[in-house]
Amino acid sequence: MIKKTILFAIVLSFFAVACNEGGSKKADKGDDGFVSEESLGLRKTDLYSENSTEGDLGVFDAPAAGKSTNIERSFENAPPLIPHTVEGFLPIKKDQNLCLACHMPNVSEAVKATSIPASHFMNFRPEIKEVGGKVVAYQDDNTKNTVTQESLGDKLNNARFNCSQCHVPQANITVEVKNTFVADFRNEQSKNKSNFADVVDEGVK
Numbered sequence: 001m002i003k004k005t006i007l008f009a010i011v012l013s014f015f016a017v018a019c020n021e022g023g024s025k026k027a028d029k030g031d032d033g034f035v036s037e038e039s040l041g042l043r044k045t046d047l048y049s050e051n052s053t054e055g056d057l058g059v060f061d062a063p064a065a066g067k068s069t070n071i072e073r074s075f076e077n078a079p080p081l082i083p084h085t086v087e088g089f090l091p092i093k094k095d096q097n098l099c100l101a102c103h104m105p106n107v108s109e110a111v112k113a114t115s116i117p118a119s120h121f122m123n124f125r126p127e128i129k130e131v132g133g134k135v136v137a138y139q140d141d142n143t144k145n146t147v148t149q150e151s152l153g154d155k156l157n158n159a160r161f162n163c164s165q166c167h168v169p170q171a172n173i174t175v176e177v178k179n180t181f182v183a184d185f186r187n188e189q190s191k192n193k194s195n196f197a198d199v200v201d202e203g204v205k
């Protein structure tokens with residue numbers, strides 16, 4: 001019995017040492033024996049100050065528009081990532097939106113760019129009006145919150161004017177935590193094409 005207890009104690013202390021070694025790799029202990037603030041975050045700098053912390057700015061070295069290759073959609077109907085450089089295109093201004101010069105449906109085919117989709121030529125917001133000092137959403141007949149789906153013809157909805165709010169250029173960066181998300185597409189086509197305007201009311205009607 002005594003023998004067994006001693007053996008158990010030896011095994012236990014072995015594990016204790018092993019665990020401790022594993023732990024000290026993750027969090028460095030300061031002189032006072034406590035885990036240091038700097039070792040907690042992924043960035044390994046003072047968590048209370050941004051002064052000495054510089055993010056990885058990345059290298060934006062994508063080829064010019066027309067020379068890049070489209071990237072598979074992150075998930076079904078996700079806004080496609082911008083595969084080409086946007087140097088000289090950003091920032092988008094009220095009177096200067098170069099994205100439109102190639103992506104508007106009337107020019108996109110000629111420059112082999114994906115057309116801005118139907119969803120960007122739709123208004124999903126209800127009309128609003130003021131009732132008793134309050135701004136309310138309404139439909140012509142009554143005052144109630146409604147979601148509309150109205151085609152604007154060939155007029156881009158200005159809510160979509162700022163393309164880079166949703167579509168982002170790509171940079172080479174090192175990521176500390178890998179993204180393990182794997183998208184589940186309903187069909188092969190939706191990996192490279194969106195159909196949001198067609199399916200927006202799926203399951204609602």
Ligand code: HEC
Binds near residue numbers: 069083
């Ligand atoms: C000079 C024409 C041109 C301009 C300007 C331009 N693009 Fe493009 N874009 C293209 C072409 C062509 C492609 C297809 C890939 C290629 O050939 O480089 C493309 C691809 C894309 C894609 C990927 C589409 C898909 O189906 O995966 C997105 C998103 C995109 N561009 C957004 C933008 C945004 C946002 C801007 C403005 C900041 C912009 N583009 C400016 C021509 C252009």
Ligand code: HEC
Binds near residue numbers: 099120161
């Ligand atoms: C509010 C977010 C948002 C803004 C702003 C926006 N988009 Fe999109 N875009 C999306 C989403 C989400 C999709 C995918 C679903 C869909 O088709 O609506 C998409 C899809 C696209 C596609 C792929 C179409 C296809 O057939 O696969 C292109 C090209 C595109 N957008 C271009 C643009 C351009 C150019 C602008 C600026 C004029 C812009 N978008 C502004 C969110 C946005």
